[in-house]
Each structure stands twice: as structure tokens, then as C-alpha cells.
Amino acid sequence: MSPRLLPLLTATARTAALSALLVTAAFPADAPATSAIPDAENPSVVLVRVVTAKMGPVTSDVVLTGDIQAQAQTNVAFRTNGKVAERRVEVGDHVTADQVLAVLEPLTQRANLDNARAALVSAEAQFTQAKVTFERQKQLISGGYTTRPSYDNAEQQLRTSQAAVDSARAALGTAEEQLSYTELRAGVSGIVLSRTFEVGQVVQAGQAVMVLAQDGPRDAVFNVYEALTANPPSDKTIHVTLQSDPKAAATGHVREISPTVDAASGTVRVKVGLDSTPPAMSLGSVVIGRGRFASREAVVLPWSALYRSDDRPAVWIYDSTARTVSIRGVEIDRYGFDDIVLKGGVRPGETVVVAGIPFLRPGQHVAVATQDAAQDSTKSAAGEGGR
Numbered sequence: 435m436s437p438r439l440l441p442l443l444t445a446t447a448r449t450a451a452l453s454a455l456l457v458t459a460a461f462p463a464d465a466p467a468t469s470a471i472p473d474a475e476n477p478s479v480v481l482v483r484v485v486t487a488k489m490g491p492v493t494s495d496v497v498l499t500g501d502i503q504a505q506a507q508t509n510v511a512f513r514t515n516g517k518v519a520e521r522r523v524e525v526g527d528h529v530t531a532d533q534v535l536a537v538l539e540p541l542t543q544r545a546n547l548d549n550a551r552a553a554l555v556s557a558e559a560q561f562t563q564a565k566v567t568f569e570r571q572k573q574l575i576s577g578g579y580t581t582r583p584s585y586d587n588a589e590q591q592l593r594t595s596q597a598a599v600d601s602a603r604a605a606l607g608t609a610e611e612q613l614s615y616t617e618l619r620a621g622v623s624g625i626v627l628s629r630t631f632e633v634g635q636v637v638q639a640g641q642a643v644m645v646l647a648q649d650g651p652r653d654a655v656f657n658v659y660e661a662l663t664a665n666p667p668s669d670k671t672i673h674v675t676l677q678s679d680p681k682a683a684a685t686g687h688v689r690e691i692s693p694t695v696d697a698a699s700g701t702v703r704v705k706v707g708l709d710s711t712p713p714a715m716s717l718g719s720v721v722i723g724r725g726r727f728a729s730r731e732a733v734v735l736p737w738s739a740l741y742r743s744d745d746r747p748a749v750w751i752y753d754s755t756a757r758t759v760s761i762r763g764v765e766i767d768r769y770g771f772d773d774i775v776l777k778g779g780v781r782p783g784e785t786v787v788v789a790g791i792p793f794l795r796p797g798q799h800v801a802v803a804t805q806d807a808a809q810d811s812t813k814s815a816a817g818e819g820g821r
Contacts, residue, residue, distance in 0.1 A: 480800045482759070482790035484752045487733050487780045494727040494768060494775075496667060499677070500656035502719045504647035505689075505707065508622055511642045512538060514615040518635050525629060529620045535644060536631070538616040543609070550609035554602035561595035568592040624648040625717055652711040654686060654721050657701040663691055667725035672706045674715075674723050682714040732767060733776040739788045740774055749780060750787035750794055752802070759787055759798050 516538030523535050571588040574580035624646040631643040654674045666688075676682035689707035696703070706723060708715075715721065741748045743761050750759045764779030780786060787794065794800070 480790055480793045480798055481803050482750075482752070482787045482794070482800045483803050484785045485735070485739070485788050487735065487782055487784045487786055489731045489782045490734055491729045492732045492734060492767075492775050493729045496662065496725045496727065498656040498658060498723045498725075500654050500706075500721055500723060502711070502715050502717055502721060503653050503655045503705075504624070504717060505651045505653050505705075506648040507627065508620075508624065508646045508648055509642035510535065510618065510620060510644040510646055511640050512536075512615065512618055512637055514538070514543070514612060514639050516540075516542075516616060516637065518631055518633050518637060521629075521631070521633050523626055523629075525626050527626050528624070529626060529646070530623050531620055533620055534617045535620060535626075536618040538618075538637075540613055540616040543613040543616055547606070547609040547613050550602070550606040554599070554606050557595065557598040557602040561592075561599045564588070564591040564595040618643070620646055622646060622648050627717075647717055652708050652715065652717075653689065653705040654684075654708060654723055656704050656706065656723055657696070657699060658704050659700070660695055660702050663702050663704070667727050669726045672723050672725050674706065674708065674721050676712070676714055677720040677722055679714055682712045684708045684710060684712055684715065733780050733782065734770075734773050735776065735780070735786055736773055736788050737770075738791070739786050741791055750791055751780075752785040752787055752800065754785060757799055757801070759794050759800055760796055 518536055519539045520537040521535070522537075523529055523533075529535060568588040568591070571580055571585045575582070575585045627645040627647050629644045631637055637643060654672070670687055672686050672688065674684050674686055686706040686708040688704060690705040692703040695701065735749065739749050741750060741761070743763065746763050747766050748761050748763045751762050752759050762779055765777040767775040767777040769775075787800075789803075790800070
């Protein structure tokens with residue numbers, strides 16, 4: 435070899451050796467090529483956010499929809515038979531206790547009244563004659579011009595005629611009472627809820643033709659499921675608000691629970707007596723009632739942690755040792771506005787994934803995002819959305 439080429443070969447060999455050394459240092463033979471890249475920056479690793487499951491106090495509220503009803507309702511009926519001649523009120527009208535609601539044709543009752551009056555006049559005339567006869571017999575017997583039997587007979591006729599007058603007066607009162615029965619009166623002040631008759635209809639005595647909601651205390655009536663009555667709220671006070679105007683509010687207490695279940699809806703009727711009724715809560719108004727159950731301990735997770743697996747609710751559990759995730763079915767106690775309350779499936783202290791769920795699969799290797807990384811990703815997404 436020429437002495438002139440020796441320095442050149444030596445320099446080339448040194449360069450090749452140095453390059454091999456750098457390649458060996460950057461990619462060791464016993465390590466994968468991606469091990470030098472941090473998990474948070476590795477595109478093959480999913481970035482997720484997690485929370486630690488903890489037991490916390492949970493206060494459940496029950497919200498029901500009902501309506502306002504009167505605590506007392508009265509069925510109004512005529513007290514005699516007859517044909518309806520006039521109806522003076524409509525459904526929804528407010529009536530007073532002595533107000534006439536409807537009138538029957540009083541032909542029979544007026545005839546009976548006229549007969550009773552005539553009978554009273556006749557009885558009074560007979561009584562007057564018997565009285566005059568008795569007075570004359572009384573004067574005659576004092577002078578010895580009549581017999582004792584005649585006097586006794588006159589006295590007996592006077593007493594009989596007096597009884598006839600009393601009977602006629604009683605019959606007249608009955609006839610007048612029967613005539614008053616042709617007028618249907620409320621008997622109590624209230625609002626007409628319904629009616630089941632029309633003018634010209636023949637009604638029977640005692641047949642309910644109207645229903646009145648009496649003035650006075652009001653109930654908020656709710657139809658609830660039977661399970662709620664078995665485990666009622668601990669706070670006996672129910673807060674009631676008007677659906678159309680939440681400013682109209684009242685408080686009440688459970689006054690009555692129906693002992694039977696409605697066959698059509700499977701619900702139980704519960705009546706809540708209102709302590710005071712705002713004027714805006716008129717009969718039939720739709721109201722919302724809220725009651726609160728006793729506080730208890732349960733695991734509460736954000737809505738974003740919920741996942742669906744095999745048509746059942748589930749969550750992703752993060753294993754901090756292996757840095758992988760797995761699916762686990764859970765049992766939901768109730769759904770909140772922005773969280774879920776678990777009845778089972780997750781133990782306190784376990785780590786649950788709350789962000790990045792759409793990109794996960796069982797056994798997926800993940801990286802947990804720090805707060806700064808989460809904020810950066812949020813800003814980046816907002817910037818891209820703005821562009």
C-alpha cells in the first residue's frame with residue numbers, strides 16, 4: 435500500500451467507527467425503537483384523564499309532578515224528583531252556600547202547597563166554630579141551662595179542632611219544604627268542578643248532579659310509584675312550586691296515602707296538605723314537589739366516565755402498575771345532572787378513566803395526562819375550532 439493512502443484510510447475508518455457507535459447508543463439492540471419516546475408524546479399511546487373513586491355523602495332528591503286539589507269535595511244532589519227547568523251555573527264558577535244552582539219544575543210541589551194552605555184554612559174555620567160553641571156551652575152550664583154532656587162534647591170538639599189546625603200547619607210547612615227542594619243549593623262555598631245534568635233532564639232524589647270543591651285548605655296530589663312509599667324521604671316537609679311560575683311556592687306535609695295501587699298506571703296517590711296556598715295555585719294548577727332522602731355514602735363519578743359494554747353500563751379502570759385499562763360493569767344507583775351515583779362495581783381507591791374513552795380497548799397502554807397537559811390540549815382544541 436502506498437504511504438500516501440494510509441492517512442486517508444485511517445481517517446475513513448475513524449469516521450465509520452464513530453457513526454456505528456452513535457447508532458448503537460441511539461438504538462440498543464435489546465430495546466424497542468419507541469422506548470426512548472415519552473408515553474405522553476408517543477402516538478401509539480392513548481392519553482387519558484383519570485379520577486380516584488372515593489366514598490362521599492349523597493343526598494337524593496325526589497321530584498314529582500302533580501296538581502292542586504281541594505281537601506274537601508261535595509257531591510250536590512236534588513232532594514226531590516223532578517224535571518230540570520233551569521241551570522244557573524257553569525263548571526268553574528265560584529258559588530256561595532245559599533246560592534241557587536238549578537231549579538226543577540215545581541208543578542207538583544206547588545199543588546201540594548196549595549192543598550196544604552186550603553187544609554189549614556178549613557181547620558182554622560172549624561177551630562173557630564168549635565171555640566164559639568164551647569164558649570156558649572160554658573156560659574150556659576154556669577146558669578144551669580145545659581147539660582154536662584153537652585158541655586163536655588163542646589170541649590172535646592174544641593180540642594179536636596185545635597189538633598187539626600196544628601196538623602194542617604205542619605202539613606203546610608212540609609209542603610213549603612218540598613217546594614224549596616226544587617231549588618238546588620250548594621250548601622257550602624266553593625268552585626263547581628263538574629256537572630252531570632242538563633235542562634230538561636229528569637233527575638232522582640239523591641242523584642249527584644254536581645261536584646263542588648269547597649273553599650279552604652288545598653292539597654298537592656301526586657301519583658308516585660309504590661317503591662317510593664315503601665322508602666319515603668326522611669324530611670317530611672315537601673316543597674311545592676308552581677310549574678308555570680317557580681316564584682309561587684309553598685310547603686306541605688303528607689296528609690294521606692292511598693292504600694291501593696292504581697291498576698292502570700301502577701302508582702299510588704299521595705296527598706300533601708299545603709300549610710298555606712298562594713293565590714296563584716288555583717285548582718288544577720300543575721305543581722312540582724320536591725322531597726329529600728337521608729344522606730348516605732356512595733361512589734360518585736362524572737358523567738364522562740360512563741361507558742356502554744354489552745348493553746350494560748360500565749367504566750374503564752386504570753391499572754397504574756401496568757399502565758393499562760380494562761372494562762368493568764357497574765350498577766347505577768341514580769343519574770344526576772352532571773354525575774352518576776354507583777350502587778356497585780367500583781371500590782373506593784380505584785382509578786377510573788374520565789376522558790379519552792372513545793380511543794380505548796381492553797389492555798390498551800395509556801398515559802395519564804397531567805393538569806397542564808389537559809389544559810394545553812383544551813387550548814389547542816379551542817384554537818383549532820376558532821380557525
